[in-house]
Amino acid sequence: MGRTNQALVEKKNGDERKTKEINESTAEVEVFIMGKSYKVPAGLTIMKALEYSGYRYIRGCGCRAGFCGACSTVYRIEDEQKLGFDLACQKVVEDKMYLVQLPFVPGSKAEYDIEKIKPTDTTLLEMYPEIARCVSCNTCTKSCPQDIETMKYIQMAIRGDIARCAELSFDCIQCGLCAMRCPADIKHYHLSQLARRLRGKYIDPKSKNLSKRLKDIEQQKYDNEIEKLMKMQKNDIMELYKNRKIEAEETGDLGGD
Amino acid sequence: MLESIKKVEKKRDHNLKHPVKPMSMKEREDMLSKYHPDYMEGTRRELQIGVDKGQLFYNGIVDLLEAKPVIDPKNVDLSKIDYDVDLLIIGGGGAGTVAALFANESGISKDRILIVTKLRHGDANSMMAQGGIQAADRPEDSPALHYLDIYGGGHFTNKPELARALALDAPLIINWHENLGVMYDRKENGEFQELSGGGTCRNRMHSCKDYSGMEIMRNIRDRARNLEIPVLEFCPIVELIMDDKGQVVGGVSFNLETYEYYVIRAKAIILATGGSGRLHLSNYPTTNHYGATGDGLVMAYHVGANLLDLDTIQIHPTGDAYPEPIVGILSTEKIRGLGAIPLNKNGDPFVFPLEPRDVESASLIRECKEERGIVTPTGMPGVWLDTPMIEIIHGEGTIDKLLAGEVRKFKRFGIDITKHPILVYPTLHYQNGGVEINDKCETKIPGLFAAGEVSGGVHGKNRLMGNSLLDFNVYGRRAGIYAAKYVKKAKIGKLTLSHLDKYNKMLEKSGIKVKKTAPIILPEYRGELAISRSLDIF
Numbered sequence: 168m169g170r171t172n173q174a175l176v177e178k179k180n181g182d183e184r185k186t187k188e189i190n191e192s193t194a195e196v197e198v199f200i201m202g203k204s205y206k207v208p209a210g211l212t213i214m215k216a217l218e219y220s221g222y223r224y225i226r227g228c229g230c231r232a233g234f235c236g237a238c239s240t241v242y243r244i245e246d247e248q249k250l251g252f253d254l255a256c257q258k259v260v261e262d263k264m265y266l267v268q269l270p271f272v273p274g275s276k277a278e279y280d281i282e283k284i285k286p287t288d289t290t291l292l293e294m295y296p297e298i299a300r301c302v303s304c305n306t307c308t309k310s311c312p313q314d315i316e317t318m319k320y321i322q323m324a325i326r327g328d329i330a331r332c333a334e335l336s337f338d339c340i341q342c343g344l345c346a347m348r349c350p351a352d353i354k355h356y357h358l359s360q361l362a363r364r365l366r367g368k369y370i371d372p373k374s375k376n377l378s379k380r381l382k383d384i385e386q387q388k389y390d391n392e393i394e395k396l397m398k399m400q401k402n403d404i405m406e407l408y409k410n411r412k413i414e415a416e417e418t419g420d421l422g423g424d
Numbered sequence: 425m426l427e428s429i430k431k432v433e434k435k436r437d438h439n440l441k442h443p444v445k446p447m448s449m450k451e452r453e454d455m456l457s458k459y460h461p462d463y464m465e466g467t468r469r470e471l472q473i474g475v476d477k478g479q480l481f482y483n484g485i486v487d488l489l490e491a492k493p494v495i496d497p498k499n500v501d502l503s504k505i506d507y508d509v510d511l512l513i514i515g516g517g518g519a520g521t522v523a524a525l526f527a528n529e530s531g532i533s534k535d536r537i538l539i540v541t542k543l544r545h546g547d548a549n550s551m552m553a554q555g556g557i558q559a560a561d562r563p564e565d566s567p568a569l570h571y572l573d574i575y576g577g578g579h580f581t582n583k584p585e586l587a588r589a590l591a592l593d594a595p596l597i598i599n600w601h602e603n604l605g606v607m608y609d610r611k612e613n614g615e616f617q618e619l620s621g622g623g624t625c626r627n628r629m630h631s632c633k634d635y636s637g638m639e640i641m642r643n644i645r646d647r648a649r650n651l652e653i654p655v656l657e658f659c660p661i662v663e664l665i666m667d668d669k670g671q672v673v674g675g676v677s678f679n680l681e682t683y684e685y686y687v688i689r690a691k692a693i694i695l696a697t698g699g700s701g702r703l704h705l706s707n708y709p710t711t712n713h714y715g716a717t718g719d720g721l722v723m724a725y726h727v728g729a730n731l732l733d734l735d736t737i738q739i740h741p742t743g744d745a746y747p748e749p750i751v752g753i754l755s756t757e758k759i760r761g762l763g764a765i766p767l768n769k770n771g772d773p774f775v776f777p778l779e780p781r782d783v784e785s786a787s788l789i790r791e792c793k794e795e796r797g798i799v800t801p802t803g804m805p806g807v808w809l810d811t812p813m814i815e816i817i818h819g820e821g822t823i824d825k826l827l828a829g830e831v832r833k834f835k836r837f838g839i840d841i842t843k844h845p846i847l848v849y850p851t852l853h854y855q856n857g858g859v860e861i862n863d864k865c866e867t868k869i870p871g872l873f874a875a876g877e878v879s880g881g882v883h884g885k886n887r888l889m890g891n892s893l894l895d896f897n898v899y900g901r902r903a904g905i906y907a908a909k910y911v912k913k914a915k916i917g918k919l920t921l922s923h924l925d926k927y928n929k930m931l932e933k934s935g936i937k938v939k940k941t942a943p944i945i946l947p948e949y950r951g952e953l954a955i956s957r958s959l960d961i962f
Contacts, residue, residue, distance in 0.1 A: 212749045221954025223946070225658060225680045229547040230713040232753045233833060234638055237547060257836060259749055278650050281605055313832065333607065338635060338828055341642065360646050364605030367643070372614030373602065380561040380595045389592065392568040396575070397584040408576035409449050414564065414627055415620035415778065416446070 196262040199245075213240055213255035213266060226270040231256045236342030239269045239312065252310040252344050272343030274354040277361065286365040288327030295358045298324050300351035307345035307355055313338050317345050317355050324358060332359060333366035425746075425847075428798055431771030432808050432845050439765055439773050440813060446776040452783045459786035459793065461706045462736045462885075473934050474725055474927075481734040484703040488722050491942035492928060495663045497921035499685075500676055502665065506686040507656075509538045510911045512675055514661045514720065515696035516541030517548025518637075518893070519876025521644045522900025523694045523907070524653045530908035534653050538688065540677050542660035542697075542715040542945065546645045549698055549713055549854075549877060550896055553637030554756035554829060555621065556629040557897075558890035559594035562618060565626040567591040574891060577623040577780050578856075578884025581733065585863045586882040590891065593898040598630060600897075604643045607632055609826075619761045621889040623780035629890045634756050634829040637893055659686065660715075660945055663924060664693065664723050664872070667917035672727055672871035674919065678945070691914035692871055692907040695720045696900065699855035699877040702947040705737050708852035709752025719943035720878035724859045726927050729867045732880030733857025738887055741766075741784040743851025745798075745806030747837045752851045755830060757781075757889045759809060759846075762826065763817040767808040767845070768796040782886050785850040798847060806847035815842055854892060856883050865903035871914065875903035 195206045198216055205220040214228060229237030238255035245263035255268055277294040284290060292298060298321055307317035320335040336359030345355040383389065396404060447455065457463045468480050473490055481489070510532050513520045516539050524537055539545065560570040570591035575582055598616075601608070609617040609631050619629040632639035648655075661675035665687070674689040697720030701712025710716070721731060742757065744750045760766070760777040766784075768774055768791050775787035791797050792805040799805055814823050823842045824831055834841050858880035865873040876896040883891060931938050948955075 210748055215749070215949075218949040219951040219954070221950050221958065223948070223950055224714065225946075228714045229543055230549075230552050232552055232711065232713075232750075233829070234552045234635070235544075235547055235713070237544060257749075257833070259836075276649065278652075280650065281647070337607065337633065337639075338832070340638070360642060363607055363639075364643060364646065367605035367607040368603060369605075371607065371610055372612075374561065374610070374615050376563060376615055377559075377561045377595055377599060377602075379563075381599055384567065384592060384595060389567045392566070393571050393588050393592065396568060396571055397588060401580055404572075404575065405449075405580065408572055408580075411569070411572060411625045413446070413620075413625050415624075 196260055198260050199265040201267050202265070207260060209260070211260055213258050213260055214238060216260045217255070227255065227268040233257045234340060236340035239342040239344045240266060241269070242266050252312060254312045254342070257312070269344070269347065272347060274343055274346045274357060276354065276357045279361070281364055281368060286329050286369045290365065291324040291327070291329065291332070291358060291362060294361055295354065297351060297353050298358060301325065301353060302351060304350060306348045306350070307353070310344045310348045312342060312344065313340060315339060320359060321353060321355060324362060329362050329365050330370050332362040336362065425798055425800070428769045428771070428808070429844060432767055432810055435771040436810065436813065439767065439810070440816060443765070444773045444776050447779060447783065452779070455783055455786045455790065459790045460782055461739065462782070467706045468735055472936055473930055475728055475730050479731070479735070481731070482705045482737060484705040485700070485718065485721065485734050487940065488703070488718060488942040488944070489725050490931070490936050490938065491940040492931060492938050493663060493726055493924045494941040494943060495676055495921070495924060497924050500687070500921060502687055502919040502921065504687060505689045507538055507688040509688070509690045510536035511538070511692050511694065511907055512688055512690035513537065513539045513694045513696060514675060515548070515698060515876070516545040516655055516657070517696065517698050517876065518550030518641055518644070518896035519900040519903070520694065520696035521545070521648050522897055523696060523875055523904035524648055525644060525651070526901045526904030527908045528651060528653065530905050532908050532911060534651055537653055538690070539653060539655045540659055540661055540675070540688065541655065541657055544657050545655045546641055547713055547715060548641070549716060550637050550893070551641045552711065552713060552754070553893050554634040554754065555758040555761070556619070556631035556636045556890050557598070557640070557893035558624065558628050558888070559598045559630060559894065560591065560626065560628050561595045561598065561616070562626065562628065565628050567594070569626055570594065570628065573624050573888060574883070577888040578886050581884035583881035586861070589863045589902065590882055590894060590898050593901070594894055597894065597897040597901070601640060601643065604647055606640055606643050609633065619758065620778065621757055621761055622778045622784060623888045624890070629761070631758065634758060634827050640893060660719065661723065662719070662943060662945065663921065664727050665689070665919050665921060666727055666923050667919055669917040670870065671917070672869055673916045689916065689919065691911045691916060692873060694865070694903045694907050695724055695859060695872060695874040695878055696876050696903070697878045701852045705852060708739060708850070709743060710852040711740060711743060711752060711754040712852070715946065717944050717947060718855070719945065720874070721858060722943040724867065724872065724874065727869050727872065727923050729859050729869050729872060731858060732860045733885050734880070736856045736885040737852060738781060738854035738856050739785045739850040740853035741781060741788050741850050742809055742848040744846065745804045745849040746800045746847040748800070748802050748804070750833065751804055753833070754851065754853070755809065755846060755848055756827070759811060759814070759827065759830065762814045762822065764809050764811050764813050766848070767810055769798045770796065780886060780888065788848070788850055792849065800847065804849065806849040808845040809848045810845045811841040812843055812845065854887055856885055856887055861899070863902065864906040865899055866906065871910070873903045873907045875899035
């Protein structure tokens with residue numbers, strides 16, 4: 168469409184540069200994108216292979232780093248029967264791979280006000296009664312691109328163990344592949360969201376430091392001090408900044424993004 | 425590469441015992457001026473058009489601002505309103521969603537709010553933040569110290585009122601998250617496990633394993649879904665609509681799947697479109713999500729809003745350099761926070777692991793420029809980040825427990841980060857500046873509010889880790905509250921897109937050779953061969 172000509176004049180960016188280099192240095196594999204054959208350089212992710220072939224994503228592509236669950240993919244290798252499940256942005260293409268991506272998951276979600284529900288043994292069952300229909304086939308676990316023990320956390324939910332369900336499901340990226348495969352129509356990814364919220368809100372113990380700090384802030388305990396910093400001459404505040412004590416250098420207790 | 429790893433292993437014990445000291449302010453400045461793209465020739469140029477004419481911005485940003493508006497006003501019929509609401513929120517990431525929740529709480533009913541987003545609700549950089557969120561809540565810490573870190577980290581260029589609100593609102597935000605049900609990492613007594621990060625003087629990093637952003641984002645999104653706040657997906661706003669009184673009163677949305685446009689009228693607009701990593705400024709790979717193309721900057725500039733600090737970019741020191749499929753993806757700062765040290769090809773340390781991000785990045789770039797880096801088979805430079813150190817410092821199993829996402833990412837390629845170091849190189853991570861706001865999230869144009877990565881002034885010319893998750897919460901909340909207040913008094917005049925005509929005339933007059941249109945909406949990653957043979961006939 169209208170973007171084509173613009174694309175022609177657009178400068179190459181980091182991703183494309185890399186794609187080209189691989190092309191020159193390695194072998195090709197054949198993939199079947201929704202049944203159509205394309206030759207792509209070996210070593211590309213499924214997502215980059217589609218793009219290399221000329222597909223421009225609208226759906227099926229989000230964070231491109233394994234966090235958002237937008238690019239769940241179903242695949243099969245020629246002459247094999249088994250279906251595979253993975254994320255297009257993380258999985259590298261293999262020769263003779265048949266590929267299709269899921270543009271949307273039509274799973275139903277329970278509606279609730281977290282303030283008005285309580286974490287009892289039956290809360291999860293009440294909000295998502297279909298979990299009782301679990302036949303323990305483990306298909307959900309096998310379809311999870313995050314290797315989460317999906318069936319196990321459903322069993323925990325049935326048992327009423329909210330904390331354990333929340334913990335086991337924590338790495339869920341909510342791609343919905345589990346729900347699309349489940350013969351019992353369980354919406355694992357929605358259920359576990361509720362379990363985690365119940366645990367975070369009601370089960371985990373709370374911080375006393377935080378409630379004390381909130382009171383201090385409410386009483387405007389820090390307002391004057393910050394006001395003073397805001398009004399300081401640049402040289403003075405630079406001096407203050409430079410000489411501040413760094414806790415981590417003393418304790419070696421570090422973290423970050 | 426294997427030979428170099430052997431050196432890393434051999435020197436590991438020695439390196440653990442002999443850490444590199446942090447740099448002095450003078451040394452930092454020196455490092456930045458020589459090796460950071462913000463200080464290099466040719467990465468930026470003066471903008472020739474609009475309210476910020478003469479300002480130095482990154483080339484890729486100037487290209488967009490000196491491009492023709494993507495919409496021709498002649499093709500849009502403003503007399504038919506498709507959505508008529510009180511509050512239009514542009515962007516369905518962290519800032520937009522938080523704004524919707526607080527606008528609703530401040531009295532705007534859900535049916536009078538509309539979130540419009542380019543991809544799906546929650547497809548945003550917010551979802552990807554790993555390490556954590558800062559808040560000064562320990563007795564050893566204070567919001568004043570947090571303020572000092574924000575301001576110093578930003579090289580004293582932040583708007584003080586914005587740094588103040590960021591520090592002072594932080595504990596309140598953590599408390600709000602607790603009540604929503606965010607599962608923060610805690611000690612047995614309920615206190616938060618708080619780590620340090622680059623440029624923070626106290627340990628105040630609250631985390632949810634290495635999925636902090638995802639845990640926060642999916643909680644606030646769940647809340648918005650339960651409240652049934654309307655969201656229009658795959659329909660990005662491509663231009664803002666003004667009225668005859670000079671107010672911003674809506675947006676033109678473009679349905680990516682049917683190519684239709686929709687006219688959306690609103691009393692107030694919150695711009696929450698996020699960042700611009702997908703512009704690949706200075707040719708860096710990026711950690712950003714697919715839709716991060718800086719659309720908000722362009723739209724806001726077309727209506728006359730001014731921009732701050734776009735002469736800087738944040739490159740994150742530890743993007744992945746190997747294996748090839750994950751080049752540019754982030755390896756969290758928490759890895760260094762937990763004790764892993766960057767090492768060159770000889771296995772030697774060369775920088776304090778937790779300098780502010782710009783300084784740390786510059787040090788890595790220097791090491792590679794001076795040929796003490798490793799070059800991968802595909803030509804990507806990098807240095808080692810010695811992850812196995814973490815298990816030696818904190819005990820076996822620490823990495824599995826605290827860095828589950830990282831373990832998973834590398835395991836796919838047969839790399840066990842508990843046993844082997846990873847290869848890293850700086851990657852484009854964050855848009856430090858953006859549309860100027862005040863502490864009520866107001867821009868210079870009435871009716872237009874902004875929050876999150878699209879806004880400018882909060883972080884000045886460099887953001888510290890853990891302050892972006894905080895930013896979208898603090899300023900998303902403020903945007904929601906103050907926009908709700910504004911809505912109660914706002915009166916809409918006659919709708920117009922004449923500002924785009926004016927912009928086009930300005931472009932003509934300036935003599936700039938205009939080739940492109942903006943905003944670009946999505947990046948172009950199709951293979952060169954496929955593009956060169958494509959026909960524009962369908």
